[in-house]
Every structure is written in structure tokens, then in C-alpha cells.
Amino acid sequence: MSFIDGARRAGQPASRVLVVGALLAMVASCGIGNSSSTGTQAPASVPQPAVAKPTAYPLTIDNCGRKVTFDAPPKRVVLLNGTSVAEVESFVVLGLQDHILANSQSYEVSDDPSFVDKIKAIPRANLKLNENFEVPREQVLALKPDLVISTWSGGFDDKIGSVTRDQLDAAGIKSYVTPSNCANGDLNARPEDKERYAKQSVESSSELLMGLGEIFDVQQRAADYVNKARADIAAIQREVAGRERKSVLVVYPGMSMMNNNGLPAVFGGGIADDIVTRAGGVNPFAGKTNTQLAEINAEALASARVDVLVVGLFQPGEKADVMAQDLFTKFPSWQASKTKTFTSVSDSFYLGPLNAIAIRKIADAAR
Numbered sequence: 001m002s003f004i005d006g007a008r009r010a011g012q013p014a015s016r017v018l019v020v021g022a023l024l025a026m027v028a029s030c031g032i033g034n035s036s037s038t039g040t041q042a043p044a045s046v047p048q049p050a051v052a053k054p055t056a057y058p059l060t061i062d063n064c065g066r067k068v069t070f071d072a073p074p075k076r077v078v079l080l081n082g083t084s085v086a087e088v089e090s091f092v093v094l095g096l097q098d099h100i101l102a103n104s105q106s107y108e109v110s111d112d113p114s115f116v117d118k119i120k121a122i123p124r125a126n127l128k129l130n131e132n133f134e135v136p137r138e139q140v141l142a143l144k145p146d147l148v149i150s151t152w153s154g155g156f157d158d159k160i161g162s163v164t165r166d167q168l169d170a171a172g173i174k175s176y177v178t179p180s181n182c183a184n185g186d187l188n189a190r191p192e193d194k195e196r197y198a199k200q201s202v203e204s205s206s207e208l209l210m211g212l213g214e215i216f217d218v219q220q221r222a223a224d225y226v227n228k229a230r231a232d233i234a235a236i237q238r239e240v241a242g243r244e245r246k247s248v249l250v251v252y253p254g255m256s257m258m259n260n261n262g263l264p265a266v267f268g269g270g271i272a273d274d275i276v277t278r279a280g281g282v283n284p285f286a287g288k289t290n291t292q293l294a295e296i297n298a299e300a301l302a303s304a305r306v307d308v309l310v311v312g313l314f315q316p317g318e319k320a321d322v323m324a325q326d327l328f329t330k331f332p333s334w335q336a337s338k339t340k341t342f343t344s345v346s347d348s349f350y351l352g353p354l355n356a357i358a359i360r361k362i363a364d365a366a367r
Contacts, residue, residue, distance in 0.1 A: 050206065050230075052223035055214055064153060064182035065190050066165065068174055073216045074147035076101040078125075080135050080162070082151035085119070086178060086352035090209050092118050093353045094221050101145050102127050104135050108316045111348035111357045132160035137167070147174045151351075154185020179211055180204035180351065201274040202233065202355045209353060225353065232356045233278055236363050240280025246366045247305040248281035249336075250349065252312030253323045261297045264327070267312070268293055271351060279362035281308060298330075306334035308366045309342040312349060320344035341365060 060069045079087050081104040088105040091097055092115060102125035110116050125143060130136050134155060140148060140163045148168055150156055156165045156175065165175045183189035183197035196204075206226045213222025250272060255265035268285035276283045284304040285293065309327060311320045320342070328337035336342060343365035348358035 050210060050223040050226040052213070052219035055217040055219060057217075059214065061211075061215070063175075063179070064177050064186070064193060066175075068176065070174065070215055073099070074145075074174065075099055076143070076145045076147070078135070078140055078143055078145040078148045079103045079105050080140075080148065080150040080155045081105055081129055081133055082155045083133060084151035084178075084351070085347055086205070086208060086350060087149050087151055088119055088122065089115060089347070089352045089354065090212055091122075093225055094209065094212060094216070094218050096212070096216055096218065097122050099216065101125060102135075102143055104129060107347055109313050109318070109346045111346050111354050111361075115347070115354075130161045132162075134160050134162050136161050137163040141167075141171060141173075145173055147176060149176045149178075151178050152181040152184035153177050153189070157185060176215070178208050178351070180207060198270075200270040200351065202271060202278065202359075204271060205351055205353060205355050206230070208351070229353070229356045233359055236356075236359050237278055237280075240363055240366075243280055245280060245282045246307035247284050248276045248279070248308045248310060248362060248366060249284055249301075249304060249306040249334075250276065250310040250312060250345075251327070252314050253327075254314030254318055255312070258294060259296060260294050263296065263298065263301065265312075266293050266296050266301075267349070271355075272349065275349060275355060275358050276362060279359045279366060281362060281366050302331050302333060304334075306331070306336045307341065308362070309334070309336045310349075310362060310365070311342055311344045313344055313346040 055073075058069050058071045060067055077091075077100050079091075079100060079102070085105050085107045088100075088103050091100060097118070100122050103119070103122045104124065104127045106119055108116060127135050127139060137158070148163065154160070156162055156168075156177070158164050158167075168175045180196050180200050182193035186193075189197070206229070209222045209226055210219070213219040250267045251264035252267070253264040256262055258265040266285055266288075268283050268288040269290075273283050273286045276286075284306065285296070309324055311323050311327075313320060324340075324342040328334070328340065331337055343361045345358045345361055348354035348356075348361075
């Protein structure tokens with residue numbers, strides 16, 4: 001069961017189940033970091049700069065094994081839901097909001113508070129999500145977009161009432177899937193796409209930005225943003241280099257529907273491990289699949305080494321200090337409970353353009 005499946009089966013409103021596709025990997029992470037909570041951080045490597053060049057149209061790209069050709073930057077884009085905000089937030093940082101015809105992605109809390117209002121200002125075109133929290137086929141086709149974007153391949157599955165990529169092709173409409181999620185929802189995904197999905201990391205967020213930058217001919221904006229984020233993250237990694245690594249547990253209490261034992265959702269594997277590692281910590285549940293994470297019980301949490309607690313904020317009105325204290329009371333054996341050491345994150349911990357914020361907040365808490 002993926003995090004998306006868990007949220008959907010729990011029947012949560014779409015605005016309250018926005019778990020980014022980066023957290024949906026059903027495979028073990030690529031081993032970024034070590035499951036041991038001892039040792040020190042190695043010095044950070046110098047990030048390679050992203051290089052921008054003007055887009056030459058017609059532009060043909062390979063997206064999940066499909067050739068997609070753009071004759072010009074798309075002007076009427078529909079963003080499918082997919083319980084994600086990675087795509088709409090990437091449009092925001094690239095200044096592409098005016099290219100969006102209809103957006104079905106939203107999040108009511110953000111580690112960049114300005115994003116909430118910026119996303120609310122983007123047209124929704126009266127989109128109504130179906131029982132699978134996706135935009136129905138008929139609504140998409142009626143809007144006559146020139147590009148439809150899904151955070152995962154499963155967003156184009158007719159079994160959930162969505163329009164398929166073949167149906168869009170027949171209507172002369174382009175389609176695009178976030179590259180690191182090509183294998184998510186596609187049982188026939190190519191080996192290279194399965195590997196990319198299994199190895200999601202902070203660089204997957206950069207890949208999405210650079211891909212959109214190429215399609216919309218704003219590659220310099222994308223490169224500038226990516227290079228700034230890489231530099232910020234590298235600076236943090238230099239700060240934590242040589243420091244003893246602390247065990248960092250990341251939980252989202254508001255996503256308890258994703259844990260079969262009614263506990264806060266525990267995040268591990270893929271980009272979750274990468275963020276914690278870059279912040280100078282180690283995830284006590286590193287490398288776990290979503291299936292394994294969903295089965296974590298109170299005993300497993302109680303016995304985990306937790307030096308720093310990271311509370312994920314999911315819904316408006318959630319109070320990180322209140323939720324942290326509740327967990328400290330329930331799990332007094334944690335070192336974090338004894339020192340009251342915690343921080344909070346929201347969307348910066350997902351696939352998307354804000355990962356540097358999560359890394360900074362965790363690094364600061366782990367000092």
C-alpha cells in the first residue's frame with residue numbers, strides 16, 4: 001500500500017491528503033546514509049552547477065518512454081491532483097502560474113507561507129475531484145488544454161476515472177509525468193524508470209524544475225533556482241561535516257490513516273532519508289518501504305533511538321509543540337523526550353522546490 005492508497009482508503013478530503021509522490025516509493029531507498037546512528041558526517045561534495053540554454057522548438061523529450069514534442073511553450077496547462085504539490089509549487093518558483101488553465105493541487109500549510117496564497121490565486125476552473133481524488137476524464141477533455149501534467153503515471157489510469165495519455169494524444173493534447181515518478185503506477189515501467197523511482201532524492205526535485213524549465217523555455221530561471229538550492233544545501237552539509245550524527249525521526253501525526261496501528265505516519269526511504277542525511281542526521285527507519293512503515297507499532301517506536309523529533313504539519317491549525325509534547329509523553333525513553341528537542345516541517349519534506357528549508361530546519365535542531 002502506498003501513502004496515496006492509504007490516504008484514499010481513509011476517505012480523507014483531497015485538500016487534506018496531499019502526500020507528494022516522492023513519498024510513495026514502494027522500494028527500498030538507494031542506501032543514502034547509514035542505518036546506524038553513530039559516526040560522523042563526511043564533508044559535502046561540491047554540487048555540479050545546472051547549465052541553462054534557450055529551448056529550441058520543436059522540442060522532443062522522452063517522458064516515461066513516450067516521445068512528446070512541443071512546438072512552443074504550453075499555455076493551457078491542467079495540473080492533475082495525485083495528492084501532490086510538487087508540480088504547482090515548481091510552476092510558482094519558475095513564475096509560470098499564468099500558463100496554468102486549471103490546478104487541482106493545493107496545500108493549506110507550507111514552509112514558505114507565501115505559497116499558500118500564491119497557489120490559491122491559480123485558477124481551478126471549477127474542477128471537481130472524483131472518489132479517487134483525481135480529475136475525471138470528461139472534465140479534462142472539456143477544458144481543451146494543450147498540456148496535462150500528472151505527478152505519477154497512475155494519474156493517467158482510466159481505472160480511476162482519469163484520462164489516459166493515449167486519449168490525450170488522440171485529442172491533440174500533450175501529457176507529462178514527473179520524471180522520478182514514471183514507475184509509480186506503471187507495472188510495465190522501464191528498468192531505468194524503476195531505478196529512478198527507487199532512488200528518489202533531493203536531486204529529483206531539481207530534475208523536475210529543470211525539465212519544466214526546458215519545456216517552457218525558462219531554463220535560466222530553473223538553473224538559477226536549482227543552483228541556489230544546491231549551494232544552500234552544500235553550505236549546510238559543510239556545517240554538519242564531522243559532527244556526530246543524531247538519530248532523526250520524522251512523523252506526521254495528521255497522517256495517522258497511513259499507519260495500520262493508528263500511529264503517526266513515519267517517513268523513511270528515498271527522499272526522506274536523503275533530506276535527513278544531508279541535514280547531518282540518520283533516519284532510524286532508513287530504507288523502509290511504505291508497506292513496512294505502515295506496520296510500525298508502538299513497540300518499534302518506543303525502542304527506536306530518537307535524538308531529534310521532526311513533526312510534520314499536514315493540516316491548518318496543527319500545533320507542532322502540542323503534537324511534539326504528546327509524543328514525548330507517550331515515548332519518554334527517547335532522548336528527544338528528555339531534552340525536548342524537536343522541529344517541524346510541512347511541504348519542504350516532500351518532492352518539490354523547498355527541500356533546502358527542511359534540511360536547514362533539521363540541521364539546526366540537531367546541533
